[in-house]
């Protein structure tokens with residue numbers, strides 16, 4: 061109570077007494093975290109000087125003050141200025157001085173002189189032409205130490221003497237350099253600044269113009285040749301480089317990818333130029349006429365475009381004169397009928413273990429008797445769920461019946477022949493609620509396909525929100541025109557609740573659990589089939605029971621979720637870098653000798669909790685990996701900014717979730733992971749693993765090493781990418797880069813569903829979500845080939861102990 065008023069938190073304005081005293085003004089205190097800080101710090105400071113709205117008027121005249129306008133005019137002065145002051149103050153605490161360094165074009169030095177000075181004398185003053193930049197060049201000619209630095213790093217080690225106009229070595233006081241901003245509209249000066257931000261130790265302007273022994277005509281040209289800015293011709297060059305591989309089929313897919321993702325301006329010209337290399341396989345066919353070759357090439361491109369969600373009619377391409385398929389059967393059904401069943405899947409029916417066999421027979425007998433049952437196959441990681449689905453699919457499809465295969469994630473879907481994500485297959489809306497339905501029209505081909513299907517499989521169902529599965533239930537009832545669960549279809553859901561649960565942003569534990577399938581009205585009516593025998597780690601029963609303990613969270617309640625990892629699996633923590641090196645050496649031994657062996661590379665991976673740890677590990681391993689490093693820089697822009705105030709180095713320094721890095725360093729035979737769904741129906745989806753085979757400036761030649769398209773060769777172009785909508789970017793950020801990142805190491809979530817015979821788990825922090833530790837450990841096949849490095853922390857002080865997060869209430873709901 062203050063003076064008769066009841067006050068609470070709402071009456072308290074956060075403030076910082078130190079800043080108030082120092083600046084003697086009113087400053088509200090706010091925590092400005094994440095990327096929003098960049099906007100505040102770098103945008104507003106360019107807006108201009110302090111301004112105050114003043115209105116002078118006669119005392120006698122009527123008042124015509126536009127208060128709103130005045131307020132708006134002066135509004136921005138206070139907040140951004142205060143922020144800039146705080147920022148400068150903070151910076152000055154960390155770095156005693158921030159040195160602005162200048163950039164000028166050759167012979168365009170800025171000269172300041174007294175207005176009474178005789179210009180002839182001025183011209184004789186040689187010193188005046190010496191600038192920070194020219195003296196930087198000169199120093200690089202004889203100083204080995206200087207030659208390792210970028211221009212902006214120079215002030216950290218050298219001090220600019222304004223009087224003598226030269227750099228001398230810095231003795232004390234730390235400082236950082238800030239190259240003054242140059243707008244892209246300034247042309248050559250902008251490109252010069254860009255070159256200075258990337259080229260170490262240049263000795264002259266001419267030196268910056270030299271690329272691969274040739275002198276470029278402009279700084280822009282040099283920046284293009286060094287891959288620092290995009291060539292206007294990038295798409296053309298990409299296709300031109302791709303023709304070197306002489307693989308028409310792969311070239312057609314690349315052509316479709318470029319149309320679908322890169323929005324080329326003149327599609328007609330591209331078609332004319334590259335028709336021949338794209339159709340070489342058809343042209344060699346003696347029986348095909350020129351016109352038929354054109355049609356065959358276009359049909360192939362059309363199919364690729366359709367699987368990428370586009371239609372060929374949207375592009376300026378010739379029309380297909382020879383109709384290859386004139387049947388009335390909808391495309392969805394034709395595609396499904398065309399799925400090739402691998403022979404090993406048919407044979408695998410005979411090698412099912414007892415549990416799998418029982419499950420197989422139960423499901424097939426339901427299909428045969430058209431008895432509407434929804435099964436749930438509950439099996440810990442490695443019990444052969446995928447193996448079983450493949451056997452079921454093979455059996456039904458070999459009878460020429462339709463079985464639809466889906467999974468929650470792209471990677472799991474790519475493990476099933478003809479597999480698609482459930483969201484894309486059933487057109488489930490991204491935002492689902494209690495009354496959502498899928499976007500399938502009743503007269504559509506997809507609706508007919510569903511009516512014909514004998515069975516629908518949905519793998520990794522525990523990773524999906526229950527509302528999505530409920531939306532499918534409602535839709536199937538509508539399509540089948542009945543009130544039976546899932547419209548009376550035989551459904552096979554499967555998965556493992558010990559593994560990662562649905563992603564619900566910023567959700568609390570109760571909300572997360574509530575989003576799970578076990579809380580759905582559908583769950584009690586599902587027939588549960590339990591698989592127990594771990595086929596992945598069959599040879600190490602001890603490891604299997606250890607995994608189950610981790611998955612079930614056994615004993616974790618009494619010990620605050622802290623568990624002990626068996627000694628034989630541990631890499632001792634001595635010191636961070638040393639221990640990391642040990643972990644890398646255990647998982648990737650003899651990297652020098654075996655780097656060219658694709659089996660060696662694909663059988664191994666390191667897993668960690670966050671992208672930042674994964675990036676560090678990848679950087680270390682690619683340095684050790686033999687071969688010449690190829691560096692691809694991305695082209696970054698702030699797309700919707702009216703005043704493009706973001707300097708390129710700020711944009712380049714960001715790596716939002718799911719985007720490749722600015723500086724992608726690759727070597728021949730190194731493993732990478734795809735970051736976008738380029739062509740899921742043909743094995744190129746988010747999470748697909750590949751091995752780099754060779755590199756051109758605008759195209760990368762790689763081979764798929766995971767999923768059902770193992771061994772297929774692909775050509776990857778640079779494509780524009782954007783961060784996820786909910787990533788909290790204050791502006792629209794676009795990065796054009798090859799959609800891949802190194803995959804010596806990956807996040808635990810990305811590894812779900814994969815078998816990794818030699819797996820190293822790096823835990824610099826405790827795991828933080830349900831099932832994370834279990835997913836990581838259950839990728840392995842035995843204790844001796846699964847290694848864990850744990851950095852001790854305040855919660856886990858005993859060496860080899862770490863936290864396990866398990867929401868046990870889910871298991872209670874399951875029963």
Ligand SMILES: Nc1ncnc2c1ncn2[C@@H]1O[C@H](COP(=O)(O)OP(=O)(O)OP(=O)(O)O)[C@@H](O)[C@H]1O
Nearest residue numbers: 411412413440441442443444445446447595596813
């Ligand atoms: N009956 C079987 N005979 C031989 N190998 C099998 C059998 N069942 C499964 N496997 C093998 O065991 C490994 C794990 O199987 P699979 O990937 O199907 O398990 P999963 O339950 O889907 O695992 P996760 O939940 O981790 O995705 C695979 O290498 C698979 O080929």
